[in-house]
Amino acid sequence: MGTYWALVGTPAELDSPEVKDRLKSPQVRRALVHTLELENQLIEDGYREGTGSSEKYGEAYSEYASWLAGTVSDFVDTNDAQGLRAITRAPFNPQSRFANQLAAFG
Numbered sequence: 001m002g003t004y005w006a007l008v009g010t011p012a013e014l015d016s017p018e019v020k021d022r023l024k025s026p027q028v029r030r031a032l033v034h035t036l037e038l039e040n041q042l043i044e045d046g047y048r049e050g051t052g053s054s055e056k057y058g059e060a061y062s063e064y065a066s067w068l069a070g071t072v073s074d075f076v077d078t079n080d081a082q083g084l085r086a087i088t089r090a091p092f093n094p095q096s097r098f099a100n101q102l103a104a105f106g
Contacts, residue, residue: 029075029083036072036086039065043091053091066092073101 022028043053043065054062069090076083092099 023071023075029072032068032072033076033080033083033086036068036090037082039068040086040089044089065090066096070097070101 023032042057046053046056049056053065069087069092072083072090073087076087078084
């Protein structure tokens, strides 16, 4: 989780103009997509081991992973194969805003 918060700030800072400016940076966006890919792998590994990420890392981790996936989905472009692959591999609630964004991609 440290990589993500170091890039965009703490949860309390996420609505600040500075964070929104950082999220426009191509370097930050690439790093977030890469981080999401790493987190997806951790989550998949946990399921293969027979434990979910919430059980293994705590509920806060699940909230972080969900927020990360939602953040990436907010900026991913339909021409960005790596970003699309990362968000489609991320776990999500079927009734969430993120699920609606995925459905919008068609």
